[in-house]
Amino acid sequence: MARLQLQNVTKRYGDFHAVRDVTLDVPDGEFLVLLGPSGCGKTTTLRIIAGFVEATAGVVLLGGRDVTTLPPWKRNAGLVFQNYALFPHLSVAENVAFGLEMRKVPKPEIAPRVAEALRLVRLGHLGERLPRQLSGGQQQRVALARALVFKPDVLLLDEPLSNLDAKLRQEVRIEIRQLTRELGLTTIMVTHDQEEALTMADRLVVMSDGSVRQLGTQQDLYERPADRFVAGFVGRSTFLEGAVEASGKFRTDGGLDIKCPNGSVGPASLALRPERISLGTGPLQGFDNQLPGVVDFVSYLGANIDVHVRLPSKERVIVQIPNREGGPDLRTGDSVHVGWAASTGALFAGAERGAEALR
């Protein structure tokens, strides 16, 4: 268990930057999640920490020790793979014992430590089985025990839950988090699943195109996204394109005047969280922005309902309303009113329009 530092780490393949100038400081015992779409460099970053990829530039420090050029077997990092990568020819107990054997732990000490690790993941009774005789969830826990048993300086999890079914995934999230907290493990997890990331992390790193877009807590990312990409990737946002005409006044391309937070004058996008917009069948009161609209599309999600509302300017916003008993029965074409506070919108300067607008 140790502090992990990455200083200006870069990995280039020819002209392609897989990882671009990443700097992270992970204190002892923190659970840090690297979040981003596929190809954003998060897995490469993890592999640089594990030692399978050598950084083109930059330094990796583990517990203050420079491990940048050390091979994986000299790093003392516990790694859990997406497909678990258990040794198929070894029993569960032998799998878990492998790391201890490699560290030349005396034989009589190995058995109790293996038993302890298997007990931690609640598989104490399955030590004699072969991996293929276990379910996916059990294999996942063996992989975890194998990575924990030798007390690694850092635990690295590479999409560890993506091969589990949805229900099991929710349980295992909590289990892993409790375990790492109990053991005080410094943990880096890579995932593209934001719900998973938000549930498990102490802090999160949002990456795209090899760079860190934002580092912070769940609240930081959600309430104060650093840029348009983060606003679209963490949670959902509707983006209205336009320009800030004066501080606090935004005019959309379609010609709507909207009150917004203070920002510098010029082209900008305004991001709105769907659940922060109110919706009513009659005129609303008490909001900085109150607009009439027409229901374009309704998607029923169970606990919530997404209502796509077309504003007078033809621009659309998504409104998420809780599915309460006696709520309005909305259909395409219905007239509605939407309203939101000026502070709800997040402004991003520049006409940075991309495919990430709606997620």
Place this chain on the structure above:
Amino acid sequence: MVQSTSSADAAGHLGERAKSSGFNSRRIGRYALNGMAGLALAYILTPLFFVTWLAFFRQEIPSFPPEGYSLKWFAAIPGNDRFINGFLLSMQVAVTATLIGLAVGVPAALCLTRIRFKGREWLNSLLLLPLVVPGVVLGTALYVFHVETEIHTSIPILGSLGGLIAGHVLVVIPWCVRLITASLAGSDRTIEEAAQSLGADRWTTFRRVTLPSILPGIVAASLFGFVSSFGNLEMSLFLVGPGRTTLPIAILQYLEWKIDPTIAAVSVLQILLIAAAMLITDRFVKISRVV
């Protein structure tokens, strides 16, 4: 009224017939497939069956029907030095050639599957080439090579045991490379990374993780390499020296003078040996899974 009923009847009959003919054609198809499979199997097994039967005939000249049965041809084998020495030499050559073939084949297969380099496809084809070159051609080429080498370097390679084994290594290598490559391609590379992350260096990873996971391929490669070397006749004819005869050559030479059931008895023993090797191998590694 009557008409309409009969036409409805007719329609019903038609439908039934169509259904039953569909059912029949599927059944016929299945019989035909099983029949063909049986025929093919019989085609393969017939020679083995007759050889085995013949080995127990009492009379010296094979003719039907047998005049009686006897084990004397089997009893005669241990007294025949040519067969015994041929068997011992074939064993020695096949075992040595297989071991050398593995020593070359495993690293070659590792390179071919793990490292991307220019000419990889070309090298792969080259290593499989001895499999497609006819044995006589291979034998002639090696013979000429041995003669020339001996003339120029005066190393006594022609007809030597080393020369014979070297030739057999050529026959074994394609099997090793082919089967081990297939087995490596199917093995999961992340388990090697897992081993390294757990503290195993490259060599330990190979020994403890890679090797066990490709063991089925290695066993299959040894088996097929051994069998192809043990049974090799054409190439060996060019490479054996005076007083050094492999079992297939000993059988051929015996046949030039006699056609008594001794040959059949020797063949039966050979079949049993190879079958035993297969069965033992199959206990450890399911052959059907690697071939």
